[in-house]
Amino acid sequence: MSIRTPNDITQRSMTELVEQWSNARMRAFLATHAEQRDPDPDDLFTELAYGTRISQEATCGRWCAVADLLRAGAADSWAQIGSAMGLTETEAHDGFHAWITSQLDLQRRTGMIGLTDTEAAKLYQLAKVVTG
Numbered sequence: 001m002s003i004r005t006p007n008d009i010t011q012r013s014m015t016e017l018v019e020q021w022s023n024a025r026m027r028a029f030l031a032t033h034a035e036q037r038d039p040d041p042d043d044l045f046t047e048l049a050y051g052t053r054i055s056q057e058a059t060c061g062r063w064c065a066v067a068d069l070l071r072a073g074a075a076d077s078w079a080q081i082g083s084a085m086g087l088t089e090t091e092a093h094d095g096f097h098a099w100i101t102s103q104l105d106l107q108r109r110t111g112m113i114g115l116t117d118t119e120a121a122k123l124y125q126l127a128k129v130v131t132g
Helices: 014-033 041-060 062-072 078-085 089-110 117-129
Strands: none
Touching: 014 041, 041 062, 062 078, 062 089, 062 117, 078 089, 089 117
């Protein structure tokens, strides 16, 4: 089956995702540089799709890590959190608040996953304690 989008990829571990991305990348690289031919478009689409999926998997848990830092009282500032994420202070702060909102919406839609109102209120309070 040809992989054209991240949605074409079945559930896999991060290790498997990186392996598949690396294999497609190496085939495309070798075609261009060692074999002096155009790479197979399927390899290029596979590389893009797996690269996107890896990015999605790697970033989806970052807000959970921020929540855990806040719960542990381990974050001194939004600048510190932003720096660890490659974001500005404002982007980290606003992104975390947007994540809380999305988790509340998820809880309301599913009734099972996401943040409850109580959990969200606690995280909003912890987020206020962290300075700029």
